[in-house]
Amino acid sequence: MRFDSPAEQNVSDRMKVLGQPLRRIDGPLKTTGMAPYAYERHGVAKDQLVGYPLGSAIAKGRIVSMDINEAQASPGVVGIVTTLEMERLPKVDWNVAYLFGGREIQHYHQAIAVVVANSFEEARAAAALIRVEYEEDQDATYDLAAVRQERLSDDVEPIDNIGDFESAYASAEVTLDATYTTPGQCHAQMEPHATIAQWDGDHLTLWTSNQMIEWSRQALATTFDLPAENFRLDSPYIGGGFGVKLFLRADAVMAALAARKVGRAVKLALPRPMSANNTTHRGLTIQRIRIGASQEGKITAIGHDNATNTLPGGDGENGARATRRFYAGENRLLINRALEIHLPESNAMRAPGETAGLMALEIAMDEMAEKLGMDPVEFRIINDTQVDPSHPERQFSERHFIECLQRGAEVFNWASRNKAPGSRREGAWLIGHGVAGAYRDAPAETSGARVSVRPDGSIRVETDMTDIGTGSYTIIAQTAAEMMGVSLEVVNVDLGDSRHPVSAGSGGQWGAASSTAGVYAACLALRKKIAERLAVDPEALEFSEGYVRYNDQQTALSELASAGSITAEDSIEFGDFRSEEYQLATFGAHFVEVAVHATTGEIRVRRMLAVCDAGRILNPMTARSQVIGAMTMGVGAALMESLAVDTRHGFFVNHDLAGYEVPVHADIPAQQVIFLEGEDPYSTPLKAKGVGELGICGVSAAVANAVYNATGARVRDYPITLDKFLDRLPEIA
C-alpha cells in the first residue's frame, strides 16, 4: 500500500496491544542462552570448518608477496585463501573501503587472508605463520588536524548557504567563535561480526549478523557477480550493531570465499582486536562553530564548518547535519569537509552526523547562553523554529522541542540548579548541571511483510526486518496482534531471513516506524482476504479476541484457517508528501547532574533525564530501553570513548575492549526517560517515529555542560578527561 497522505483514524488506534509496555517476546530465549546468534548455529550446516582471518599490518600501500607454505603445513589446515589469488572484488557504494582481493592496501587490518582449519585453535595458529611482505606508501596521511589546516582554504560547496552569514555574523551584537573536536568512536557491539557460509553450486547461504538483509544480498550479488536470487542471508539474532553491521563486511566475504575454496561450510568471526580497524568507526571531527545573536538572544547568524576523515568516496561524520534544521537564524553557512585520510573506513554509527555535531553545537549553545547572560533552556526556547530553516516553506509535521525543554526543566528541578560555574560544593565534590537539546530526522523506508492466520488460530509474521536489540520482534508482534485482534502470545514472528519480504531493515532510526507500517499493510491485506472469503465488506469486519465479527456473526480465526493457513503479503511505500511538504523529525532535551572531585577531577554522572518527542511510542518499555542505552553511549562519548590514532602508522591503537573504554555499570546512575504524549500522522499509519538514535543526540553535550557548570573549566575536546581541566579547577579554599 502507498502512504500518500496523513494517517486518519484506523485499526491501529485501538492501542489495546500497541502502546503498551509489554515484555519482549524474545526474552525467554535471550535470558536462557537459547537465542541463536550467527557463529553458534551448529545445526544449520554439516561439518563446519573454522576460518581465521589475517589483517594487513600496514595502513596504505601494497602487498609484495605472501608466503603461506608454513601455514599450509600447519596441523589441521584445510585451505587458505589469500587476497593475491584474485582481483579486487567489486563493492557497492554503501561500502567505502573494498572488502577483499588484490594487492592494494587501503587501511590497517584490511582482510588479506583467511585460513581454514578443522578447529579454531588450528586456524588461528596457522594464520600467524603467514609471512607478508609489504611496500608502504610514504605519502599517506593519518592526521586530520594537519590535513584540515592545509585545506582550510579549499573551495567547498556548502551544505547550506542562506542569507549572508559573514555580514550578519560581523554585525551581530553577541558572537561566539569556537572550535570543538570529537574523536573517532567505535561501535564496540558485543557480538563480533560472524558468518557461517555454505555453497550449493552457485547458490550461497550465509547465517550471519547483519542489520540490513537486502542491502547485503545486493552487495553479495555485486561482489560475487551472481544474481541476487542466488544468495540467502539469515540473521534472526544480532548481538548489537549501532551501524557497524549495516553493510556486507569482510567476515561474510571471507567465509564465502573460504567455503567455496574448501567445498564445505566455513564459519568465521572477526577477532575482537581486528574489529575496530577492519570494520568501520564514527569519523573524527573538528568543528568550528560561529553564532551571532541579538542582545535579546535571537540567533541571526549560524555557521558550522565540519571537517572529518574518510577514505575516498565517503562522507565521514557530517557534524553540520543537525544544524541545518535545529535552530532558527536567517543567515546560515554550513559546510562539511570530508577529507581523505588513510585511516580505516569512517561510516555510520548511531545517529551519524547528529551525534558528533550536537556534541559540539550544544556546547556552543551553552557558551552562547552564558555570553548572553541567559538560562540555556530559555536561549534554546527563544530560537525554536516550526519551519525547516533551510527550506522555510516546509513545516515540521510535529515539533515539540519547547515542551521537551520545559517539561524536563520542571521534572529535573532546573530552577534550583547551580547557576554560577564552579560555585557549588558538596564535601569533596563540585556539583554541576547541564542541559542540551536533541534533534534527529525521522525517515521511513519501504517495508514489506507476510502475515498468516494458521489453523491453530495463531498469527505468523515473516519479514526480513532485523532486531538488533531494538525490540523489533515485540513491536511487530504487537502490531500484528492489534491488527488481527489476537493476544500477543499467539503471534509468532520470524525475522532476518532473506526469503521473507524485504523490509526497511535496522538503520537510520527508520526501523521501528517503517517495519511496523509494513506489517500494518500486510495485515490489512490479510483482513481483506478474509473479508473476501466471507463475502463481507472488509470495513464491516471486526477482529477481536481471536474472532472475526460481522453482521452479528462471529467466526474463530482457527476455524477460518482450518483448511490451511491464509496468507497475505504487502509492503508500505511512503509518498513524497512526507519528505517534500513536511520535515519529519524527533526532538528531545537532556538534563544531567555531575559531581567532579574538587582535587582529583574525577567525574561522576549523578542523574540523567531525557524528555523525548517522537510521535506515538509503540512500546514504552522497549523504547525507554533504547533511550537509556543511548544515554549510556552518550556518557561514554562525553567522558571516555576515543579511538587513539597512531598518526605515524595510521591505525587505531586501542582496538579492543580493554583499550577502547565504554561505560560500565559503575559509570551509570539513575536514568529517567519521559516520552511526550503525541502522535505524528504524517509519519506512518501507526503515527510512530523512531527513538533509538534520538536518544544519543545531545547527551554528551549535556554532560560536558554539566562538567563546565561544576568546575568553571570549559573543555571543547572530547572526551572530557581530567587531564584536560585539572589545572583549571577552582582553588580549594
Add this chain to the structure above:
Amino acid sequence: MSKLSDFEITRRNLLIGSATTTASLALPKFSFAQEKNTGQASSVTTIPNSAMTEVGFTVNGEARKLTADNRLTLLDALRESLQLSGTKKGCDHGQCGACTVMVNGRRINSCLSLAVMHEGDEITTIEGLGTPEGLDPMQVAFIEHDGYQCGYCTPGQICSAKATLEEIRAGIPSHVTEDITGEIQITSAEIRERMSGNLCRCGAYANILDAIEHVAEDKA
C-alpha cells in the same frame, strides 16, 4: 589432592610436550592429532601445535569428557565441543564478561581459562540456571525489567548477577564496601561495582540493576 599440585604437574607436562605420558590417575593424557604434510614445515615450533588432552568435568551437573586441544579455552569447550552456546564470546580476551560462567561456585571469564585446567571441576552455565519453560528468578527479573536489548551479554550478566548477590551474602568485600568488618549491605553501589566486569554496549545497566535489586529484595 591439592588443586595447585595438579596444575603444576599438568603444566610441566605441557611444556615437555612429550607423547610419552607419565602415568598418573589424576593426570590428563596426551595425544597428538595427525599432522598434515609435516615435511613442509620448516619448524620453528618447539611445542606441538596440536597436543590433545583428555579432560573431564561436570557441566550443569552432567559429567562431560572431551579430548581437548590444549589451546582450547573453557569458553570454546562449552560453545564448540559441547555446543552449549549460551555462553558468549564477545572479546576472547577477558575484557567484556560475556563468557562468565561459574566454576566450583565462583564466577570466571571462561575465555581466560583453558579447558584442560578444569579436570574434575563443577561448571555451571546459563543453560544450567533455567530454561524458557522453567526460568530462574534472575532470568524472570531480567525479562520483567527489560534488563537487556540485543541479548548477547545477557547470559554473562545473569551469571554475574547471581554470583554478585552470593558474594555479597558471603561477606566478600568490594572496592566500594565501606565497612569490611561488618555485614555487607546489598546496595546499588555494591551491585554496580561488582557487575562492572560485564559490559553491555546496548546500555541496559539501569534496568539490569533494577532486576538484580528486585531479586535481592525477594530473597531478603
